Amino acid sequence: MAEKNETLGSFGAAKKAPKNNNGTVHAVELAKRQRDIGVGEFFARNKHLLGFDNPRKALLTTVKEAVDNSIDACEEARILPEINVQVIDMGNERFRVVVEDNGPGIVKKQIPKIFAKLLYGSKFHSKKQQRGQQGIGISASVMYGQLTTGRSAKITSKTDHNKPANYYELHINTQQNKPEIIKEATKEWKKPQGTKIEIDLEGSYQKGAQSIDEYLKETAVVNPHVTLIYVNPKAEQFIFQRVSEEFPKEAKEIKPHPYGVELGVLMSMLRDTPARTLQAFMTSEFSRVSPGVAKEVCAEARLEPRMKPGAVTREDAEKIVRGFQKVRIMAPPTDCLSPITSELLEKGLKKEVNAEFYTSVTRAPVVYKGNPFQVEVALAYGGEQLKDKAAKLMRFANRVPLLYQQGACGTSKAVTGTNWKSYGLQQSGSNLPVGPLTIVVHIASVWVPFTSESKEAIAHYEDIIKEMKLALQEAGRVLGSYVKKKHRVNLELKKRGYIEKYIPKLAEAVKDILGDGESEKEAIETHLIDLLEKTRGQVEDMAFDPSKNVEYDEQFAKIGKEEESNDEKQA
Amino acid sequence: MTKSKRKQDTVKKITGVAKHVKDSILKDYAPALKTPLRSLSNVTFSEKAGYFQLKGGEKERRLNASSIKAFTQTLLMMNESKNVVESDDMMTKREAYYVSKNWGEAKFSEQPESDAVMDDIEAMLRIQREQLGFIPEEDGGAVAGKLTIIDTDPDTGKEIKVDCWKMGSGAYNIPADVEGFSFDTKAKFVLAIETAGMFQRLVKHKYYEKANCVLVSLKGVPSRATRRFIRKLSDEKKLPVFVFTDGDFYGHFNIYRTLKVGSGNAAHINEFFCVPNARFIGVTPQDIIDFKLPSHPLKEVDIKRGKDALKNDPFVKHHKAWQKAIQLQLKLGKRAEQQALATHGLNFVMTDYLPKKLKDQKLWLP
Structure with a gap:
């Protein structure tokens, strides 16, 4: 964010300034106009950066940020999440979003900062696979609500079953980016612990592929350990019951890897470290840096390992960054990742799509720019899916569904850059394949590189796209052998149909020419069946049986499939 | 039979x-059914047999x-x-x-x-x-001249005699099946003519009486029945057959060659349909020069047809005379129709051209 703040200086200087004699403006006059820009002010003017570009998306983003935070909090505390979501239509294009979890709660003094200060949080500085990562999300929703309705956000949180809950009504001071407490109280809450947030905001509710309904459903698909209870503005209730009591593998926090570190980050780390020597700084603040490696880096940078971190200059820091690149350092540990696992991914997909064939792949973890990541892919083919439509792509990052900006997403690039023709599907140029196919791509990483703060599309990093392609190809090959087998069986069935059709005709022609009787005709038919059919062996029955997939939930699948009405289709 | x-x-x-x-x-x-391959590449030509013979390539349908x-x-x-x-x-x-x-x-x-x-x-x-x-649906050829055809009444089985000189200004139409026919004639030869127009001129002026011959109108590429009719007549009565077509490659090969030795596509039945003793009397490329016939330039398809015959037609490959004729025609770059003879007078064909050509073997092509 430091970089962004620097560029903001010009914002305040836009207005006309008094002129010098020669018509130019004196610097002193300009200086009067120059001032700090509050982070809050900046984001208030650039709502699209945070996913509030239109009323429909604003409503979804608010629900999404609140739900993502709730699940993260529950998982951190090792509590199986149970989350209540209510979106209430208040009329006049205003909605109230209420999200309540059974998480660990938030200690009293943190509540105002977490909900009413932008860029505050624990996640930004940690290298850990989590849903939220920027520390912007929920406070941005609070700010958006405040800007569009003037109302404060209401937070209730309880950390201990024998203490009352803390209740706050909060505003954000957008100029100073700090919380304003409108009301503060304690409250009886029958829940043993948890957090509840209520935000009023301007929005628009629509069903369809980019709806809240779809978002929550997809969340349920990739988070089988979560129970979601959702009431939409039409007062329809959906209960997505957890299907697994097992926690996903705990994602461990790791220290940054030297290969990924940037100069500015390194400098602030040097400033903040409690370590007393450069060598100790390297070994304690980075992963995979042993004293030996640290000495090597120092030698490359021509710096004394025992020098104080605080004494490292910008020039020195640059040498250290270059030194890191020159020394061979082990790849970061990859046990910090928590994939959905291919079985659960496939199970979730079965619930959503009634197909005839499923396959899934979880790749081994790899590293981009020092960040471990892992790609998973699942495919559903045939069955009730449409044959002549482009394949449906479902994208997930750290178990969060991505509903907007599909075209700009690295996932799309990986899918369209894969040759689906060799797996028996149609594909023209660099487009999505055409056929009865659903493709699920999940990336888990300690740091998912999004194209913007609204976290809708994954950036086009070559290492990531390459790994996604490998996963798609691995799953594609399994799909290909199924598609080809099915093609063979169909051909065989067609031939058999042929045989059945013509055997009686052939027997009759021979009978008529020779003037034989019926018994001879029957003898010919019997022998022909022996000759042509029996020698062909058994054919596997590959016909689609809609009732075979017991995981499939028709009601569930319908959610988000409604016709999208008019304007809101993604640009 | x-x-x-x-x-x-x-x-x-x-x-x-x-x-x-x-x-x-x-x-x-x-079981398998075997059929011979039917194409020019699966036939050979031998003077002795007198027609395109199958080389023995077969396709088997099991x-x-x-x-x-x-x-x-x-x-x-x-x-x-x-x-x-x-x-x-x-x-x-x-x-x-x-x-x-x-x-x-x-x-x-x-x-x-x-x-x-x-x-x-x-x-x-x-x-x-x-x-x-x-x-076949196609029309058979027409016959006129000093010939009696002995056919059978389909109902009674009795003999029916058809006199081909009693057709007035018309002619006898060759039916689809001529297998049961026998003939009675004193004619000296058969003259097969490509175009109906030339045939009518010769019939109208009773050329068959003058030349003592049987006239057959081929009407373009002769139908199977026409070919079979000429073959039977020629075999039974030991009559030579002379062929008179337009002076172009279509007349020479699609019509004359098919009549004489058969075609690649129908090679399996050439044995019955060929007329090995047919001779070509005109219009030859040399005629275009000798008779100063008005002509048209060869079209692209004509040139292709001529070159193709030189390269692929076993019949042409067998006969030097035909190779020379094709080369001459390609060199002239011209073709002439039968009717072009009318430039020397409408009946020039009967009074001069045919008598001259029929008399001199050296002017024929094999």
Whole structure:
């Protein structure tokens, strides 16, 4: 964010300034106009950066940020999440979003900062696979609500079953980016612990592929350990019951890897470290840096390992960054990742799509720019899916569904850059394949590189796209052998149909020419069946049986499939 | 061969195939039908035989899942043929196609399919389509001259004599099946003519009396019946056959060569349809020069046809004289029609051209 703040200086200087004699403006006059820009002010003017570009998306983003935070909090505390979501239509294009979890709660003094200060949080500085990562999300929703309705956000949180809950009504001071407490109280809450947030905001509710309904459903698909209870503005209730009591593998926090570190980050780390020597700084603040490696880096940078971190200059820091690149350092540990696992991914997909064939792949973890990541892919083919439509792509990052900006997403690039023709599907140029196919791509990483703060599309990093392609190809090959087998069986069935059709005709022609009787005709038919059919062996029955997939939930699948009405289709 | 003998022969061949199929099936062995390959590349020409002979390339259709449809259709068609032959009836190719509509699933959806099956049966059994009861739609040639044709009344079986000089200004139309014909004539030769216009001129002026010959109008590429008619007449009465076409490659090869030695596509029946003792009297490329005939430039297709004949036609390859004629014509770059002779007077063809050409063997082409 430091970089962004620097560029903001010009914002305040836009207005006309008094002129010098020669018509130019004196610097002193300009200086009067120059001032700090509050982070809050900046984001208030650039709502699209945070996913509030239109009323429909604003409503979804608010629900999404609140739900993502709730699940993260529950998982951190090792509590199986149970989350209540209510979106209430208040009329006049205003909605109230209420999200309540059974998480660990938030200690009293943190509540105002977490909900009413932008860029505050624990996640930004940690290298850990989590849903939220920027520390912007929920406070941005609070700010958006405040800007569009003037109302404060209401937070209730309880950390201990024998203490009352803390209740706050909060505003954000957008100029100073700090919380304003409108009301503060304690409250009886029958829940043993948890957090509840209520935000009023301007929005628009629509069903369809980019709806809240779809978002929550997809969340349920990739988070089988979560129970979601959702009431939409039409007062329809959906209960997505957890299907697994097992926690996903705990994602461990790791220290940054030297290969990924940037100069500015390194400098602030040097400033903040409690370590007393450069060598100790390297070994304690980075992963995979042993004293030996640290000495090597120092030698490359021509710096004394025992020098104080605080004494490292910008020039020195640059040498250290270059030194890191020159020394061979082990790849970061990859046990910090928590994939959905291919079985659960496939199970979730079965619930959503009634197909005839499923396959899934979880790749081994790899590293981009020092960040471990892992790609998973699942495919559903045939069955009730449409044959002549482009394949449906479902994208997930750290178990969060991505509903907007599909075209700009690295996932799309990986899918369209894969040759689906060799797996028996149609594909023209660099487009999505055409056929009865659903493709699920999940990336888990300690740091998912999004194209913007609204976290809708994954950036086009070559290492990531390459790994996604490998996963798609691995799953594609399994799909290909199924598609080809099915093609063979169909051909065989067609031939058999042929045989059945013509055997009686052939027997009759021979009978008529020779003037034989019926018994001879029957003898010919019997022998022909022996000759042509029996020698062909058994054919596997590959016909689609809609009732075979017991995981499939028709009601569930319908959610988000409604016709999208008019304007809101993604640009 | 008498008509009833031919009938028996046809039925015997059809039942023979059906028997082979049945026996194979009952022995649990997939039966196969063999037909000769029909193309110019599968024929040779020998002076001795006098026609294009098959080289022996065969295609075998063994009964299996992919061939069962065509296999069934072939046998169904053979059954129809047997019924038609046994009841002394016949059907055109088009009718055969419609008859197949009663075969349920095995029916043909387009006539070319049924035509192909018919050609296969003909080639497989080595008997003419007409003998199988299938007749072409196309018009046969026409005959005029000092000739009596002895035909049989289809109902009574009695002899009918047709005198081909008693047709007034018209001519006798050759029917589809000429197999049962015999002839009575004192004529000295047969003159086969490409165009109907030239034929009419010669009939109108009773050229056949003057030259004591039988005139046959080929009407373009001669139909099978026309070819068979000329062959039978020539064989039985030991008459030479002279052919008179336009002076272009179409007349020389598509018409004359097909009449004399047959074609690649119908090589399996050339034996019966060729007229080996036919000779070409005109219009030759040399005639264009000798008679100063008005001409047209060769078109691109003509040139291609000529070069193709030089390269691929076994008949041309056998005859130096024809190679020279083609080369001369290509060099002239011209073609001339029969009617071009009219430039020297309407009856010049009868008074000068034909007598001169018929008299001098050196002016013919083999």
